[in-house]
Amino acid sequence: MQMTRRAGRRAAVVPVVLGAAMVLAACGDGGGEETSAASCTNTIMVEDVPVVTVWAWYPAMEQVVDYFNENNDDVQACWTNAGQGGDAYQAFSTALEAGSGAPDVMMIEAEFLGQYTIREALVDLAPYGAAELEGEYTEGAWADVTEAEAVYAIPVDGGPMGLLYRQDIFDEYGVAVPTTWEEFATAAQQLKDAGYDGYITNFAPNWWAFVQAMAAQLGWQPFTYDSASTEIGIDIATPEAIQVLSYWEDLVDRDLVATDEAFTADYNASLVDGTYASYVAAAWGPGYLEGLSDADADAVWRAAPLPQWEGQEPRDVNIGGSTFAVSEQAENPELAARVAMDLFGTEEAWRIGIEEAALFPLWTPVLESDYFADLEYPFFDGQQINKDVFLDAAAGYEGFTTPPFLTYVYDQGTEQLTALVEGQVDAEQALTNLEQDVGAYAESQAFTVTE
Amino acid sequence: MTTTSTTAGAERATSSPHRTRSGRIERNRQRWGWFFLTPFALIFLVLLVVPLGYAFWMSLHTSTLAAGESFTGLANYERAFTDPLFLGGLTRVGAFVAVMVPIQLGVALAAALVLDTLATRLSRFSRLMIFVPYAVPGMIGALMWGFLYSPRFGPATDLFGLVGATAPDFLAPGTVFGSLVNIVTWQWSGYYMIIIYAALRGIDPSLYEAARIDGASGRQIALRIKVPMISAALVMVVVFALIGTLQFFTEPSILSNVAAGAIPVHYTPNLYAYGLAFSYQQFNYASTISFALGVIVFAFSYLFLFITRKRSGLNS
Numbered sequence: 001m002q003m004t005r006r007a008g009r010r011a012a013v014v015p016v017v018l019g020a021a022m023v024l025a026a027c028g029d030g031g032g033e034e035t036s037a038a039s040c041t042n043t044i045m046v047e048d049v050p051v052v053t054v055w056a057w058y059p060a061m062e063q064v065v066d067y068f069n070e071n072n073d074d075v076q077a078c079w080t081n082a083g084q085g086g087d088a089y090q091a092f093s094t095a096l097e098a099g100s101g102a103p104d105v106m107m108i109e110a111e112f113l114g115q116y117t118i119r120e121a122l123v124d125l126a127p128y129g130a131a132e133l134e135g136e137y138t139e140g141a142w143a144d145v146t147e148a149e150a151v152y153a154i155p156v157d158g159g160p161m162g163l164l165y166r167q168d169i170f171d172e173y174g175v176a177v178p179t180t181w182e183e184f185a186t187a188a189q190q191l192k193d194a195g196y197d198g199y200i201t202n203f204a205p206n207w208w209a210f211v212q213a214m215a216a217q218l219g220w221q222p223f224t225y226d227s228a229s230t231e232i233g234i235d236i237a238t239p240e241a242i243q244v245l246s247y248w249e250d251l252v253d254r255d256l257v258a259t260d261e262a263f264t265a266d267y268n269a270s271l272v273d274g275t276y277a278s279y280v281a282a283a284w285g286p287g288y289l290e291g292l293s294d295a296d297a298d299a300v301w302r303a304a305p306l307p308q309w310e311g312q313e314p315r316d317v318n319i320g321g322s323t324f325a326v327s328e329q330a331e332n333p334e335l336a337a338r339v340a341m342d343l344f345g346t347e348e349a350w351r352i353g354i355e356e357a358a359l360f361p362l363w364t365p366v367l368e369s370d371y372f373a374d375l376e377y378p379f380f381d382g383q384q385i386n387k388d389v390f391l392d393a394a395a396g397y398e399g400f401t402t403p404p405f406l407t408y409v410y411d412q413g414t415e416q417l418t419a420l421v422e423g424q425v426d427a428e429q430a431l432t433n434l435e436q437d438v439g440a441y442a443e444s445q446a447f448t449v450t451e
Numbered sequence: 452m453t454t455t456s457t458t459a460g461a462e463r464a465t466s467s468p469h470r471t472r473s474g475r476i477e478r479n480r481q482r483w484g485w486f487f488l489t490p491f492a493l494i495f496l497v498l499l500v501v502p503l504g505y506a507f508w509m510s511l512h513t514s515t516l517a518a519g520e521s522f523t524g525l526a527n528y529e530r531a532f533t534d535p536l537f538l539g540g541l542t543r544v545g546a547f548v549a550v551m552v553p554i555q556l557g558v559a560l561a562a563a564l565v566l567d568t569l570a571t572r573l574s575r576f577s578r579l580m581i582f583v584p585y586a587v588p589g590m591i592g593a594l595m596w597g598f599l600y601s602p603r604f605g606p607a608t609d610l611f612g613l614v615g616a617t618a619p620d621f622l623a624p625g626t627v628f629g630s631l632v633n634i635v636t637w638q639w640s641g642y643y644m645i646i647i648y649a650a651l652r653g654i655d656p657s658l659y660e661a662a663r664i665d666g667a668s669g670r671q672i673a674l675r676i677k678v679p680m681i682s683a684a685l686v687m688v689v690v691f692a693l694i695g696t697l698q699f700f701t702e703p704s705i706l707s708n709v710a711a712g713a714i715p716v717h718y719t720p721n722l723y724a725y726g727l728a729f730s731y732q733q734f735n736y737a738s739t740i741s742f743a744l745g746v747i748v749f750a751f752s753y754l755f756l757f758i759t760r761k762r763s764g765l766n767s
């Protein structure tokens with residue numbers, strides 16, 4: 001009796017061991033495999049050739065990747081949308097820290113390149129033919145992706161700024177479209193006095209990049225930095241910045257602008273239903289507007305040049321704009337560089353990018369073409385918004401230096417702007433606080449802070 | 452026959468090591484026990500102990516953008532415990548504990564007592580309905596409440612408009628505290644209620660009869676008899692609520708997408724650790740904050756259990 005009981009117990013061991021073995025085998029499988037074709041959003045068209053992984057969140061990206069795959073026999077692109085903006089950067093940064101899992105080609109907005117070059121996470125593309133591309137991009141765009149002789153990314157699209165406004169609202173209340181910021185404030189008051197229920201525009205407390213662009217319009221250059229040295233210049237609370245932020249603070253205090261947080265569902269609804277009469281936007285703004293649902297069917301949108309300051313030298317500014325960079329985890333940097341250069345390096349790809357995704361090209365063969373200048377945008381009832389507004393804005397953009405911890409600056413900016421719209425600080429105090437916070441952070445990251 | 456002799460044998464084995472035969476059976480049994488524990492132990496080691504050890508090791512290093520990584524011992528902990536953002540976050544979760552735990556406990560206790568007294572079909576339905584919010588995943592609940600709080604998509608504007616008032620902004624810096632308390636209470640009161648209710652069901656009803664004979668009213672029975680008898684369950688509920696609230700993360704994280712100004716990255720210590728790691732790539736300091744928070748949570752839980760040791764039923 002005891003013998004059989006012990007044998008029965010031994011028999012029970014086998015399924016337990018098998019079960020454990022199966023679990024461990026399943027766990028151990030994920031590590032060494034290459035990205036299989038099954039994990040791409042697009043379809044690989046040519047088998048048995050090297051595959052380059054790409055993370056990007058452009059609208060209509062699949063069509064661009066398909067066009068590339070159809071026209072290249074020796075390499076295929078495998079694209080995934082790893083999230084928009086901050087979400088994608090979090091995934092990318094974590095994969096870099098972990099040592100594996102990063103894509104070969106990564107879409108990075110130009111202002112965030114510094115965060116990656118300082119970690120030496122991006123491959124210098126100059127030896128792979130990128131240095132010859134300097135003439136194919138605008139001066140400002142090229143300045144944002146290069147440091148000395150090294151080219152860390154290929155520019156894709158830009159965000160030169162203009163004013164998108166609701167012609168029908170301005171007409172209904174008999175207010176002229178402003179061409180200067182002084183006129184803008186007057187128009188805001190006129191709209192309100194004439195009985196308009198909404199606001200001339202929204203001043204978002206969570207969009208510090210907007211304030212940066214507005215201040216850059218007066219020549220503000222808060223950061224001096226290059227990744228070769230450990231010195232960083234931080235000069236945020238300058239008279240230009242104070243003037244610009246005080247201007248917006250005044251509009252907020254007089255209840256002439258809304259203070260909703262940008263890029264939320266509420267904000268999107270307000271953009272399209274007439275709560276905001278205008279949208280101080282970058283060239284990706286029209287694409288953003290077009291993508292929102294429940295738009296007012298009677299809305300008449302037009303584009304106009306960005307208001308300038310009276311008596312000041314007019315300046316063009318930029319928000320956003322993205323690039324393709326090659327990560328240091330790429331197995332074949334040369335092929336990855338080729339994909340980065342060629343994905344948006346053809347006219348057909350740009351035709352898709354412009355017409356399906358409303359991107360603004362920085363590639364001069366398309367940027368300077370008649371096709372692009374004369375393009376009529378149905379969303380604006382046929383207005384040639386590039387010729388009217390964005391081409392000049394892009395040509396004048398000279399670049400903007402950002403520190404390698406821009407996310408931190410943006411988060412601190414959000415905190416200060418929130419305090420500003422709540423009335424807890426004034427413009428000068430907000431900028432001084434920001435300068436102190438950012439300076440302290442830079443020092444904690446072992447930088448030497450200069451003025 | 453075998454069982455009694457083995458137990459007796461085990462006792463004798465512990466007291467005198469000379470009874471090897473019974474000791475061997477006991478050791479065999481123990482070996483089987485350890486063998487069956489191996490799968491769990493492996494997972495526990497690999498997924499809990501090793502990452503904790505690695506995170507602790509990371510917290511002993513400092514990595515800066517300009518100077519790279521170096522071993523700095525406990526300097527990070529010194530920095531964490533003097534960091535105004537970390538301490539501010541701790542104060543804030545402390546405030547959450549002081550407000551949320553009594554409210555959740557009160558709601559759960561009241562609901563459980565009432566449902567224990569009633570035995571109708573409505574009470575069964577109510578029990579389910581109060582519990583249902585817990586079945587909603589925390590993230591979904593927070594997303595949903597984010598929309599409910601929105602001036603455009605939520606009902607508040609219409610409801611307040613019915614009486615001619617304007618709805619308050621639920622996601623402003625001054626009101627987001629109360630908004631978060633509301634979400635968590637909605638979600639967790641049902642769970643605590645079920646625990647308390649189960650404990651109440653375990654009380655011998657003859658006690659109530661005896662109390663009624665002695666002339667106790669319903670309220671006196673509830674407060675003087677039921678509550679003291681379920682004090683162990685109450686202590687458990689408070690410990691859960693304490694630990695969960697000190698680690699507050701999900702709801703502020705989801706709501707910060709619609710209220711970035713009201714909920715900065717350092718709103719709670721857990722949120723701060725997350726932001727440090729994934730937004731600012733300060734993995735070492737983030738590990739430090741996590742461990743520092745863990746130490747605080749452990750200290751508070753231990754202190755609370757120590758204070759309530761007579762009531763908690765853990766020392767018997």
